Every structure is written in structure tokens, then in C-alpha cells.
Amino acid sequence: MICWLNPFAGISGDMFLGALLDLGAPLDTVRSAIASTGVTGWDLSTEPVQRAGVRALHAVVTVDDQVPERPAAELLAAVRLVGPSPVAERAITLLAEVEAGLHGVPVGDVHLHELGGVDTIVDVVGVAAALDALGITEVWSAPVGLGAGRVAAAHGTLPAPAPATLALLAGAPVRGLPLAAETVTPTGAALLRACDARYDPLPPLTLIRTGYGAGSRDPAEVANLLPASLLSRTDIGSVETLTCLETTVDDVTGELLADLVADLLAAGALDAWVTPATGKKGRPAQVVTALCRPAVAGPVEEALFRGSGTLGVRRYPVDRRALPRRVVEVTVAGMPVRVKVGPYHAKAEHDDVAAVAAATGRTRRSIADEALRAVPPS
Secondary structure (H helix, E strand, O other), X not given: OEEEEOOOOOEOHHHHHHHHHHHOOOHXXXXXXXXXXXXXXXXXXXXXXXXXXXXXXXXXXXXXXOOOOEEHHHHHHHHOOOOOOOHHHHHHHHHHHHHHHHHOOOHHHOXXXXXXXXXXXXXXXXXXXXXXXXXXXXXXXOOEEXXXXXXXXXXXXXXXXXXXXXXXXXXXXXXXXXXXXXXEOHHHHHHHHHOOOEOOOOOOEEEEEEEEEEOXXXXXXXXXEEEEEEEEEOOOOEEEEEEEEEEEEOOOOHHHHHHHHHHHHHOOOOEEEEEEEEOHHHOEEEEEEEEEOHHHHHHHHHHHHHHHOOOOOEEEEEEEEEOOOEEEEEEEOOEEEEEEEOOOOEEEOHHHHHHHHHHHOOOHHHHHHHHHHOOOOO
16 A cells, blocks of 8 residues: 655644544554553544644644653664564664764764654654554655744754754755744654655555544644545556666775665665676776665765765666565564565565574574565465
8 A cells, every 4th residue: 555645734743643543544553552662651542623624633642751851772672662664663763863963973872852752652653553554565745845933942942944854854855835833843754754755756546545634733824734645556566767876986895885885775775786897997897876766866876976986976767667565574483573575475584584593593594484484474
């Protein structure tokens, strides 16, 4: 299933969660996922509201915990208890990395202030659980609406959008709103990134239904709504136009090339690889290639320039047909192993397999085979 968001009035964690609950995600399932983190002092309920005459669902998060500052490591430890969706862990990781960059400290030393409260855990884990409950494997989005003004933060008054929000929205199309207010929260922006939201025009799809999440404010200038539509593909797989970026180098070591591939993936590339080649004057060379969606071509290209030291990058469009896939989590020797399942093949996540093998002394092949046998039929 595909979820298409229209954040014309912005996006926050509670708006995203409310829209998914309005689409039909079971509230009890979402609550159970949040409870599995071990975090206490919260309650999640829903409230039907009106925004500019449109009925919407407001996800109401009530928090007893009055200590909003938490180490990022504490939040990550909590969300790692939730499976199988990786969205929650990715969102918290992104928040921590952005805060670390803004404050100039290592990620391990980051303390999340407003972002570190229980409400953040509820929003992030709730959205991840709702996406999984609805069978959503892809998130697409229209341009994101940005207001302007000021926002109160732990370190004082900051411009809106907040610096963390702007960093997390890098590469996303945005549009201005006539609002002197924060319309996109760091949590909302992190969830878009964690879902690998696509901003391309939608291909031919079947619209199933639409839900509406409401923000807590009700400004007169614009309806504070987040429409979310559930769509299905009309056939198996789809063809999309991606951007291929590549450069040829002959003066970069193998260790740096390995780091470069990791940097390209972190910048948003869907895939990245290095191909041996023969350059001018018979010199051995390497062609570094990255495949990405057009919306993130800028950051990926910058990572390619920065990591390779090249003076030029080739850029051209390519068409790719992508088949639907899902990620399920199974248990092998009492430990979790994620498995990516497609229409014709399934593969266990190598890092998970390696962790189980190291803990048990068994071979990686036997762990991977057992994980595949444990995948339930679709």
C-alpha cells in the first residue's frame, strides 16, 4: 500500500499520527506498540475536531512525565524494542544526528530537549506502528507548507522553521504559507525522512480512502489539516525515473571508496557502488555511481564531490521498475532478524544474521536459512 500525504498546512508528529488513525489504523495496536517501549507516563486518545468545516481526527497525547530532556541513547534503546518497522528508530536517529550537528557535539553526547519528551516517543512509535498496521510500504508527499516567525526552544527563541526542521527537510520541495507560526515540527520532518518520502508525481494508482489528521491549533488563515490517502498499485511493480550520478577517479584509496559508498547512502542514495575501470594512460580507475530520487540529487551529488574530491559529476535520468516488498521480523535463537520479502525472493538482513551468528557460534548461512523458513506466508 502507498500513503500519499498533502502537508499543505505543514506536518507534525501528532498530525501524521491522527491522519493514519483516521485512515483506519487500530488505536489499540498503536497503543500496544508504544507500550512495548517500556516508556510510562503517557496516554493516547483521539478527538474528532473541525478545521475550516472539515472533520478531522486529533491524536491527543497526554504526558505525566515532566522531564523533557533525555539522552538520545535512551530514546533509541526504547524504540529498538519495537518491531518490525524501522521507521521509529530511523526518525530518532535523524533527530539525534541533526541536533548533534547543530550543537557541535558527538551524537552520543546529545540530550534531546523538547524533542526528548515522552510525547516524541508516542508520536514516532505511533506513526511507525500505524504504517505497519495499514500495510503501508511507501510514503509519497506533496510539497511541504512552511510558515515563518518564531518558536520557543530550550536554548531560547529560535526562528521558525527551527534549524533542526530545516536540516531535516533538506532536499524536500517546500512552499511558503501566510502564517507567522511553526507549521512543521522537527518530529514531523524527521518522520518524512525516516519514511523515505517521495515527492514525485504519483503514477497511476487506485485511491482507496482518505483520512485527515488535525493539528492542535486552529488558525484562521489555513485549515490546520494533514490529508493522508491510502492507495494501491494497479499492477505489480512500477516504473519511476531516478537520477544516476557518477564520476571516475584514479587517486582514491579503497578505504576511502568504502566510506564514500556509505556516505552516499546516508545522503539519500537508493544504491551506490564502485566499478573498476581503466583510465587514460592505462591507469587503474574506479567509477563511483549513485542512484537516487531527483528530490535528493543535490545532497547526494554534494556527498559525491566531497567524498571523492572529483572535479566533475555526470548526471542523467534512468528508469527503474521496483517491485513491492515488505520487511518482516522473525526470531532466530531468541534474537530478532529482519527479512526483506519480495514477490519472488526473500533475503535476511546481513547485519542481523551476523549478530546472531556471533552470539551463537553458528554459521551465517544456517542463521539466514532459518530466518527465511520462519517468514510467515503473505
